[in-house]
Amino acid sequence: MNCEQLAERLTDLLEGDLDSDEEAAAVEHLATCASCELVLAETREVIGLARDHGRVSLSSDDQDRLWSRLIGEVGSD
Amino acid sequence: MPRSVVVWVEELYRAHVAGVYNVAYRVLWNRGDAEDVVQATFVKAFLRVGQLADPAKVRAWLLQVAYREAIAILRRRRDLPTNPADMPSQVATSMGPAELAVASAVAAELSAALYKLAADERVAVVLRDVEGLSMREVAEVTGVGLSAAKMRVHRGRQSLRVLLENSEVRS
Numbered sequence: 001m002n003c004e005q006l007a008e009r010l011t012d013l014l015e016g017d018l019d020s021d022e023e024a025a026a027v028e029h030l031a032t033c034a035s036c037e038l039v040l041a042e043t044r045e046v047i048g049l050a051r052d053h054g055r056v057s058l059s060s061d062d063q064d065r066l067w068s069r070l071i072g073e074v075g076s077d
Numbered sequence: 078m079p080r081s082v083v084v085w086v087e088e089l090y091r092a093h094v095a096g097v098y099n100v101a102y103r104v105l106w107n108r109g110d111a112e113d114v115v116q117a118t119f120v121k122a123f124l125r126v127g128q129l130a131d132p133a134k135v136r137a138w139l140l141q142v143a144y145r146e147a148i149a150i151l152r153r154r155r156d157l158p159t160n161p162a163d164m165p166s167q168v169a170t171s172m173g174p175a176e177l178a179v180a181s182a183v184a185a186e187l188s189a190a191l192y193k194l195a196a197d198e199r200v201a202v203v204l205r206d207v208e209g210l211s212m213r214e215v216a217e218v219t220g221v222g223l224s225a226a227k228m229r230v231h232r233g234r235q236s237l238r239v240l241l242e243n244s245e246v247r248s
Contacts (some may be wrong), residue, residue: 011227011230015227043238054202056102058094058098
């Protein structure tokens, strides 16, 4: 596997969607290619940032207010 | 509305409203319109109450409704005001002052970078990496094939990586 092929398969590698031969080829390439290894590490870092900081939260007061609005629209017995 | 239905939908609402709001906000970048999407999404949940029995599918269903509602608002209102700086809090309130300051700075910088992504790539990243849907669910929610969904997530992640390259939020 070369750099271009690894870039094409990066998402599959991260998703665990490569078959065993492809994964072995990717690992082999990464062991000898610092730039691809850096891209992989940085991509993992971005995924972690998105997971940990990417949600615009809604306060519990806002959640309660929106729930009241919703119940006002649909009605409740 | 029968009480049992209200209780059931409130459970759904409490579990998923943050994700629904987040997806809507990342499409619309406007709090009021994102709240309208929350309203429309859970009104539909009330109407579909008998068809949402599978808990494994309900999250993706809600996010799909939210995404479609948000896109519909965008199409109706091309002049929609968007302001990524006008963001609600993105951090947990259990943090101390120092942690809050750091987390707020990271969230603000990430948000500014997300704002710069192509809309389809941003939504794909939000659904996969922020909301934790599977790649197949990302494809279903956004109405594209699996390979297209993977490509959007890939491009979005790589754009974020470049946008945040010189950022202090990266360790």
